[in-house]
Amino acid sequence: MSNKIRMGMVGGGQGAFIGGVHRIAAAIDQQIELVCGAFSSTPEKSIASGLEFGLDESRCYGTMEEMMEKEAALPADQRMEFVSIVTPNHMHFPAAKAALEAGFHVLSDKPATFNLEQSKELKEIIEKSGQLYGLTHNYTGYPMVKQAREMVASGKLGKIRKVVAEYPQGWLATKLEDSEQKQAAWRTDPTKSGAAGCIGDIGTHAENLAEYITGLEIEELCADLTAFVDGRLLDDDGNILLRFKGGAKGILHASQISVGEENNLSIRIYGEKGGLQWHQTEPNTLTVKWLEEPTQIYRTGLGYLGEAAASATRTPAGHPEGYLEAFANVYKNFTNHIKALKAGETPGPLTLDYPKIDDGIRGMAFIEATVASSKDGAVWTKMDSFLS
Numbered sequence: 050m051s052n053k054i055r056m057g058m059v060g061g062g063q064g065a066f067i068g069g070v071h072r073i074a075a076a077i078d079q080q081i082e083l084v085c086g087a088f089s090s091t092p093e094k095s096i097a098s099g100l101e102f103g104l105d106e107s108r109c110y111g112t113m114e115e116m117m118e119k120e121a122a123l124p125a126d127q128r129m130e131f132v133s134i135v136t137p138n139h140m141h142f143p144a145a146k147a148a149l150e151a152g153f154h155v156l157s158d159k160p161a162t163f164n165l166e167q168s169k170e171l172k173e174i175i176e177k178s179g180q181l182y183g184l185t186h187n188y189t190g191y192p193m194v195k196q197a198r199e200m201v202a203s204g205k206l207g208k209i210r211k212v213v214a215e216y217p218q219g220w221l222a223t224k225l226e227d228s229e230q231k232q233a234a235w236r237t238d239p240t241k242s243g244a245a246g247c248i249g250d251i252g253t254h255a256e257n258l259a260e261y262i263t264g265l266e267i268e269e270l271c272a273d274l275t276a277f278v279d280g281r282l283l284d285d286d287g288n289i290l291l292r293f294k295g296g297a298k299g300i301l302h303a304s305q306i307s308v309g310e311e312n313n314l315s316i317r318i319y320g321e322k323g324g325l326q327w328h329q330t331e332p333n334t335l336t337v338k339w340l341e342e343p344t345q346i347y348r349t350g351l352g353y354l355g356e357a358a359a360s361a362t363r364t365p366a367g368h369p370e371g372y373l374e375a376f377a378n379v380y381k382n383f384t385n386h387i388k389a390l391k392a393g394e395t396p397g398p399l400t401l402d403y404p405k406i407d408d409g410i411r412g413m414a415f416i417e418a419t420v421a422s423s424k425d426g427a428v429w430t431k432m433d434s435f436l437s
Contacts, residue, residue: 053080053081053082054081054387055082055128055129056081056082056129057083057084057085057086057129057153058088058132058133058134058135059086059113059132059134059135059140059148060087060089060135060136061086061088061135061136062088062095063101065135066232067135068088068135070372070373070376071135071185072102073373073376074373074374074376074379075133077363077377078377080384081380085104085108085110085116086098086108086109086110086116087111087112088109092111092112095110095112096109096111113143117148120151120153121152129153130153130154130387131154131155131156131383131387132144132154132155132156133156134156134157137235137241138243138249139243141157141158141160141163142163142167142171144157145174146171148180149180150178152178152180154180155175155180156183156184156379156380157182157183157409158184158185159254159412160253160412160413160416161184161406161412162413165410165413165416167413168406168410168412169410171406171409172406175406181387181390182406183382183383183405184403184404184405184408184409186257186258186261186379187372187375187376188254188257188314189261189375190361190375190376190377190378190379191329191332191375192354192361193327193333193334193347193349194262194375195355195357195358196355196357197262197335198261198264198357199356199358200337201318206318206319206320206324207321207322207323208295208296209295209318209319210319210320210321211298211299211317212291212297212299212300212317212319213301213317214256215255215301215303215313215314215315216254216255216303216314217302217303217304217313218305218313219305219307219309219310219311220305221236222305223278224280224281226281236250237281237282239283242283244417245274245284245416246276246282247284247304247305248272248303248415248416248419252287252289253415254314255314256411257408257412258316259291259301259316260408261408262316263293263318265293265294265295265297266293266294266411266432267292267294267411267432268294268433269292269430269432270415270429270430271289271422271427271429271430272289272290272418272419272423273423274419275287277306285304285306286304286307287301287304288300288301288302289301289302289422312329312330313328314328314329315327315328322339322340323338323339324337324338332349332370333370334349348366349370350362350364350365350368350370351366356399357402361375379404382399386401386403414435415432417435418432
């Protein structure tokens with residue numbers, strides 16, 4: 050019998066982009082097996098999707114409620130062990146709640162929930178259930194991001210002074226949602242996306258990346274959000290000033306109307322002794338600059354990298370490792386944590402290196418603080434007032 054970790058999926062059926070990404074990422078290390086799913090809000094489409102993915106018809110469910118009930122009734126060595134949630138934002142909380150209360154671990158696409166109140170409630174449910182919960186802020190999975198984090202934590206750059214995080218895209222420069230393009234439609238719909246559009250969709254990635262690499266928490270922010278496209282209900286561009294606990298200052302901008310940009314996520318961090326920069330479009334390279342020394346180029350797959358970066362690398366130097374592999378690293382660490390629990394072992398720091406509910410809560414607080422600041426005329430707004 051296979052010793053792979055058994056995964057169920059909510060969402061991600063036929064025509065869904067992110068569902069395919071998660072299934073590929075889960076399969077890369079051959080430690081996870083997709084055994085069941087409720088893939089669509091339409092039962093017929095859900096079952097058809099499961100059959101297309103090669104599942105047994107008895108494990109293709111019409112609703113997530115049916116999936117939780119029937120999977121929980123199966124023998125322990127057959128039922129799914131965790132649920133991957135890949136729905137639009139408004140379904141993240143009910144799916145996670147149902148899975149946790151049925152006794153299953155959860156790995157959810159970001160953001161954690163539809164709003165901050167739900168994310169705080171979800172934390173209570175997680176703690177009560179005793180199950181694991183992870184969040185796929187996938188950019189934390191890149192080897193060079195982990196190398197950057199380790200360098201900052203070691204003090205090589207000195208005390209951090211400035212952080213610049215950028216995430217420009219151009220795909221929503223027109224009112225694409227009116228063309229019935231599915232991805233655009235739900236992301237620009239406040240009943241499905243939540244209080245923010247661009248900031249909720251990609252701004253939270255930049256926020257999470259900044260806090261992950263620096264180890265610093267945003268203390269307060271000043272935000273200016275805009276919906277440039279006529280008739281759009283949620284922001285498609287955001288410009289935010291940041292103040293971090295400890296004194297560092299930052300700039301974060303996220304945009305989905307920056308014509309010609311693809312997924313140009315990047316981050317620059319400057320300390321007293323040196324600085325670094327990383328670009329998602331050139332993920333195998335980390336550039337490190339020093340006060341009175343030559344600039345250094347760090348590359349994926351080479352022996353001088355730290356333990357976390359080495360652990361996140363699968364191929365020899367020179368072979369690109371990108372978006373799917375970064376996603377897979379979140380899945381790998383999460384499933385290794387499940388394996389450690391099953392074996393009665395204490396997981397090490399590399400295994401525990403994946404985003405959790407506290408990251409999700411901070412992301413939701415960031416969204417709500419940003420929206421509130423912008424609505425009040427771009428006033429400085431404290432994060433702690435949303436976290437308390």
